[in-house]
Amino acid sequence: MAHQWSGWPGCYCQKxxxxxxxxNALALNWVDIDxxxxxxxxxxxxxxxxxxxxxxxxxxxxxxEFKEVQRKCKELSNKIGMGESxx
Numbered sequence: 167m168a169h170q171w172s173g174w175p176g177c178y179c180q181k182x183x184x185x186x187x188x189x190n191a192l193a194l195n196w197v198d199i200d201x202x203x204x205x206x207x208x209x210x211x212x213x214x215x216x217x218x219x220x221x222x223x224x225x226x227x228x229x230x231e232f233k234e235v236q237r238k239c240k241e242l243s244n245k246i247g248m249g250e251s252x253x
Contacts, residue, residue: 169223179223187219215242 169179169186177186191197196212197205207213222235 168226169220179225181225182223184219184223187216191216209246211242211245215239215246218242 169184170181171177171186172180174186174189177189178184179186188197191212196208196216200206205213218235218239222232224232224235227235
């Protein structure tokens with residue numbers, strides 16, 4: 167169920183058209199990389215939202231599987247205070 171990413175910057179999945187959530191997370195300061203190369207996330211919920219988006223390609227999923235991923239993403243978005251932008 168992996169995305170097929172185009173190149174950076176402006177990365178998108180060539181199968182489903184999704185934007186690369188990690189690239190957006192970097193731009194929104196949800197994640198930073200320390201001097202040792204370790205990711206420092208704003209919160210575990212931010213990290214999980216990015217993981218849900220980047221690790222699930224709708225082109226490879228059933229409708230039911232995709233709806234479950236959407237539900238999880240909506241729940242996480244609401245928790246971090248950005249749920250309105252997904253309406």
